[in-house]
Amino acid sequence: MPVTYWLEHAWLDPLVEPGVLLTADGGRITEVRTGAASPPPGATVLRGLTVPGLANAHSHAFHRALRGTAQVGGEPGTPPPGRNDPAVGAARPPTSFWTWRETMYATALHLTPDSxxxxxxxxxxxxxxxxxxxxxxxxxxxxxxxxTAYADPNAMGEALIAAAADAGIRITLLDTAYLRGGLTADGYLPLEGVQRRFGDGTADRWYDRWSRLRGGEHARIGAALHSVRAFSDRDGYAAFAERTRDVPVHVHLSEQPAENGACLAVHGRTPARLLADAGLWGRNTTAVHATHLTDDDIAVLGGARATVCMCPTTERDLADGIGPAPALQRAGSPLTLGSDSHAVVDLLEEARAMELNERLRTRTRGHWSAADLLRAATADGHACLGWPEAGRLERGALADFTTIALDSVRTAGPPPRLAAETAVFAATAADVRHTVVAGRQVVADGRHLLVPDVAGALATAIAAVRG
Incomplete structure (x- = not known):
C-alpha cells in the first residue's frame, strides 16, 4: 500500500527543497514532488531536513562493547603487561593501536551466536x-x-543478518578471510589465542563456508580480506579476487606504518601494490582506512576506481593518523564513511571530521562541500556495499531516508537554505528524528519502534559479553 510523506525540507542532491511530497510503495520511492507548501490529508509529516538514509560502510559490531573501556591507558612510557606485538617488534606503547587490539581480542573471546x-x-x-x-x-x-566450527559454520554471520532485520536496517555482510596471525619482517605468523576464532584454515575452506551464506530482502553478501597481515600471497590473492569479482569486497589497507614496513620487507612492495599485482582492485573493491599511502598507492587505487572508506572517529581514537582523502578523490577513488570501532555511532560526525581533519593538516578550509560529504555518507556508501539503488531521494530508489531536526540547540538559527551545511557541520546523531527503511518508519520522533529501549538493550548485551 502506498505511503505518502511530507518532507518539510529535503536534500535533493545538490539542493535543499522546501515542501516535498514523497510516496513509497513496495519499498521503493514512486513519486517525488516539490512545491507542496503544506502536508495533504493523510500524509506522514517529517519536520526538519530529510536526506537519503546514511550508509555505515565499515562496522565491527562487537567493538561497540569496548566503548569507554578501551579509552583507559597506562602511564606515559610504561609498557603494559603482556607480550610484545610481533608486528612492531618492540614493547608497545601503552595507548597504541596494538594495545587497543588486545582489549578487542579479550571481548571477542566471550561472544556466542546468541550473545x-x-x-x-x-x-x-x-x-x-x-x-x-x-x-x-x-x-x-x-x-x-x-x-572449531559451530554446527552451522555460519552461525555467527547469520546472527548478524538476523540482528539487522530485527533492528530494521539493511546489511551487507562482508564475510572476512582471516588466515594469518600477523606479518613481521621475518614472515607470516600462525593464528594464536582468540585469533583461532577468525580463521578457516585455508582460502578454500573460507570460500566453501562463504559460498553457503544467503542474503535476503534486507541483506546482501559481500566478502573481505582482513588485511595483508592476515592473508598471504600463498593463500592466493588472485584466486580470492577472481572468486569475489561480482560482489562488494573490502580490505583493511595500510592502517598502520608497521604493516607497510613488514610488507615491504617480505614482498618488496606496499600492501596496495601487492594487491594490485594480484588484480584485486576494481570498482567492486573498497580500501578501508588507507591511512599511510605512497603516491604510487594513491595512483593505483584511483586508477582502478576503487572506493576508499574513511573512519575518522576511529582513526583519531586509535591515533592512527589522517589519510590522504583529497588526493585519493582527485585520483579517482570515491570516498565513503564508516564508524568502524564505534567510538561513536554518528555518520554526521564522520562526515565533518573528514573535512575538519584536513583543515587541521593543511590549515586551509573548504576541501569538501556539505553536498560532497552527504554524498559520501549516502549514495557512495550504499554503492560500495552493493546497494546502488539506494542513497538518493528519487523515483525508483529504495525508500530509505532519515530526517534531521533543524530546531535543536545545535541546529536552530541558520536559514533553511543552509540546512545541508547545518546538518553536516552542526548536527549530531542526537538530532535524528525519523528513519524510514523500505518505506516503513523504523524511528519516529527519536524513538526506535522495533527496539523500544535501545540503551537498555545495549547495557544488557554489553554486560553479558563482559561477564
Missing part, C-alpha cells in the same frame, strides 16, 4: 537512531573460541 545477536541487534538499533539505514559489517568472528 552476538543480542549485541548486534542493539548496535544496529543505535545506528537506526543515528539515521543509518544500511551497514557494511566487516565480519571475521566466525568460529568457537578454540577455532
Amino acid at each position: 552476538y545477536f543480542d549485541l548486534a541487534r542493539a548496535v544496529y538499533a543505535e545506528m537506526a537512531l543515528a539515521g543509518i539505514t544500511c551497514v557494511g559489517e566487516f565480519h571475521y568472528l566466525h568460529h568457537q573460541p578454540d577455532g
Whole structure:
C-alpha cells in the first residue's frame, strides 16, 4: 500500500527543497514532488531536513562493547603487561593501536551466536537512531573460541543478518578471510589465542563456508580480506579476487606504518601494490582506512576506481593518523564513511571530521562541500556495499531516508537554505528524528519502534559479553 510523506525540507542532491511530497510503495520511492507548501490529508509529516538514509560502510559490531573501556591507558612510557606485538617488534606503547587490539581480542573471546545477536541487534538499533539505514559489517568472528566450527559454520554471520532485520536496517555482510596471525619482517605468523576464532584454515575452506551464506530482502553478501597481515600471497590473492569479482569486497589497507614496513620487507612492495599485482582492485573493491599511502598507492587505487572508506572517529581514537582523502578523490577513488570501532555511532560526525581533519593538516578550509560529504555518507556508501539503488531521494530508489531536526540547540538559527551545511557541520546523531527503511518508519520522533529501549538493550548485551 502506498505511503505518502511530507518532507518539510529535503536534500535533493545538490539542493535543499522546501515542501516535498514523497510516496513509497513496495519499498521503493514512486513519486517525488516539490512545491507542496503544506502536508495533504493523510500524509506522514517529517519536520526538519530529510536526506537519503546514511550508509555505515565499515562496522565491527562487537567493538561497540569496548566503548569507554578501551579509552583507559597506562602511564606515559610504561609498557603494559603482556607480550610484545610481533608486528612492531618492540614493547608497545601503552595507548597504541596494538594495545587497543588486545582489549578487542579479550571481548571477542566471550561472544556466542546468541550473545552476538543480542549485541548486534542493539548496535544496529543505535545506528537506526543515528539515521543509518544500511551497514557494511566487516565480519571475521566466525568460529568457537578454540577455532572449531559451530554446527552451522555460519552461525555467527547469520546472527548478524538476523540482528539487522530485527533492528530494521539493511546489511551487507562482508564475510572476512582471516588466515594469518600477523606479518613481521621475518614472515607470516600462525593464528594464536582468540585469533583461532577468525580463521578457516585455508582460502578454500573460507570460500566453501562463504559460498553457503544467503542474503535476503534486507541483506546482501559481500566478502573481505582482513588485511595483508592476515592473508598471504600463498593463500592466493588472485584466486580470492577472481572468486569475489561480482560482489562488494573490502580490505583493511595500510592502517598502520608497521604493516607497510613488514610488507615491504617480505614482498618488496606496499600492501596496495601487492594487491594490485594480484588484480584485486576494481570498482567492486573498497580500501578501508588507507591511512599511510605512497603516491604510487594513491595512483593505483584511483586508477582502478576503487572506493576508499574513511573512519575518522576511529582513526583519531586509535591515533592512527589522517589519510590522504583529497588526493585519493582527485585520483579517482570515491570516498565513503564508516564508524568502524564505534567510538561513536554518528555518520554526521564522520562526515565533518573528514573535512575538519584536513583543515587541521593543511590549515586551509573548504576541501569538501556539505553536498560532497552527504554524498559520501549516502549514495557512495550504499554503492560500495552493493546497494546502488539506494542513497538518493528519487523515483525508483529504495525508500530509505532519515530526517534531521533543524530546531535543536545545535541546529536552530541558520536559514533553511543552509540546512545541508547545518546538518553536516552542526548536527549530531542526537538530532535524528525519523528513519524510514523500505518505506516503513523504523524511528519516529527519536524513538526506535522495533527496539523500544535501545540503551537498555545495549547495557544488557554489553554486560553479558563482559561477564
